[in-house]
Amino acid sequence: AQKITQTQPGMFVQEKEAVTLDCTYDTSDPSYGLFWYKQPSSGEMIFLIYQGSYDQQNATEGRYSLNFQKARKSANLVISASQLGDSAMYFCAMREFNTGNQFYFGTGTSLTVIP
Amino acid sequence: NAGVTQTPKFQVLKTGQSMTLQCAQDMNHNSMYWYRQDPGMGLRLIYYSASEGTTDKGEVPNGYNVSRLNKREFSLRLESAAPSQTSVYFCASTPQEGNQPQHFGDGTRLSIL
Numbered sequence: 001a002q003k004i005t006q007t008q009p010g011m012f013v014q015e016k017e018a019v020t021l022d023c024t025y026d027t028s029d030p031s032y033g034l035f036w037y038k039q040p041s042s043g044e045m046i047f048l049i050y051q052g053s054y055d056q057q058n059a060t061e062g063r064y065s066l067n068f069q070k071a072r073k074s075a076n077l078v079i080s081a082s083q084l085g086d087s088a089m090y091f092c093a094m095r096e097f098n099t100g101n102q103f104y105f106g107t108g109t110s111l112t113v114i115p
Numbered sequence: 116n117a118g119v120t121q122t123p124k125f126q127v128l129k130t131g132q133s134m135t136l137q138c139a140q141d142m143n144h145n146s147m148y149w150y151r152q153d154p155g156m157g158l159r160l161i162y163y164s165a166s167e168g169t170t171d172k173g174e175v176p177n178g179y180n181v182s183r184l185n186k187r188e189f190s191l192r193l194e195s196a197a198p199s200q201t202s203v204y205f206c207a208s209t210p211q212e213g214n215q216p217q218h219f220g221d222g223t224r225l226s227i228l
């Protein structure tokens with residue numbers, strides 16, 4: 001079974017609008033962390049935001065926020081006020097703290113911001 | 116602040132040739148990783164090293180070997196390159212603490228003809 005599932009291969013959003021990128025995960029480890037990365041066309045991987053399984057509040061970092069629904073095992077990334085520079089691939093990843101040092105990545109969502 | 120440095124950035128090989136991808140980090144991280152990225156498949160883990168002196172297989176280890184030379188360096192070797200190994204390879208590192216993200220190198224674009 002896939003540890004991380006991103007069901008949206010491609011998404012489009014109008015500039016200045018908000019967009020939600022979906023991520024669901026599968027784990028039996030009660031202690032884990034969820035990460036989102038951005039990969040622009042230049043290829044580098046940029047860390048955006050982190051959510052721990054025991055965090056009581058949804059994580060926020062500037063225009064990025066995480067809609068964390070633990071019971072549904074989802075950790076959707078919300079980008080507010082989209083900008084042209086947000087056009088990129090976005091990857092969701094998970095690390096299980098009790099079962100090793102691996103990070104599991106989803107297949108990514110390609111976001112295009114339309115002017 | 117170099118972070119994670121990968122060399123080379125680009126390489127073209129012929130089928131059957133061997134080569135080593137180099138990775139070094141200057142952040143005193145314990146754990147290091149090698150991934151390959153193919154279109155539509157995200158990042159797939161090849162090998163990782165939880166700490167100096169240890170290495171473990173990831174999801175797609177066949178055709179690769181690794182060496183954790185010291186805490187800073189983690190190399191990936193292709194002994195006999197195959198066209199299926201054409202990919203973009205990323206090295207990453209992270210501290211032992213679980214809530215810390217991975218830091219990635221800029222990647223190596225490898226083409227096998």
